[in-house]
Amino acid sequence: MPGILEKMGLIHTEYDEFPMTAPITNCEEQRLPDVPEIDATQVSYKDVIRSVYLQGDIDDSESIFKIKAYIDILPAEMTKSKKQSSIAGILTVNNINVLNLVADGERRIEVLKAAEDSIKKENSDTIGEAEQDIEHLKSLIEAAEAKIAESKEKTSDACTAIHTEIETVMQLLDFADGIAGNEGGK
Secondary structure, X not given: OOOHHHHOOXXXXXXXXXOOOOOOOOXXXXXXXXXXXXXXXXXOOOOHHHHHHHHOOOOOOOOOHHHHHXXXXXXXXXOHHHHXXXXXXXXXXXXXXXHHHHHHXXXXXXXXXXXXXXXXXXXXXXXXXXXXXXXXXXXXXXXXXXXXXXXXXXXXXXXHHHHHHHHHHHHHHHHHHHXXXXXXXX
């Protein structure tokens, strides 16, 4: 039973053979342009993908996502091969070259991978520096804790010695008071 797109003549679900697409004339023409350098410091982490695509100079005019849009309007129960045939027909009717969409998809992957590498490197450097700072701070903390422990020990030892000395002096004073009291009573 023909669907609405078939009735409109936009798709054909049955083909004797796959619709022909433009042949690749020269491999050099199909080479993707150099992937731009993605600067991780310029990536907006609130909207990563859009930010990366902007830096990667990705144009949405012939986007691989056109295929997704067409897939989404087809019935879910259609087989993959029927969907592929239908979309091939839609692309042909709309004069869209599937090779351009494929090239866009490949470029997006390269740009995304370059962005991922840049983001990992940028954040790896930051993480490495922070870990070094933490190690340095840990050594400072350990040194400070050692100073505290040493100072507490010195304080404890000194206070113990002082208390012992005070006790000794107080005993001697008490003894001396007894002597002084005996002299006054002579």
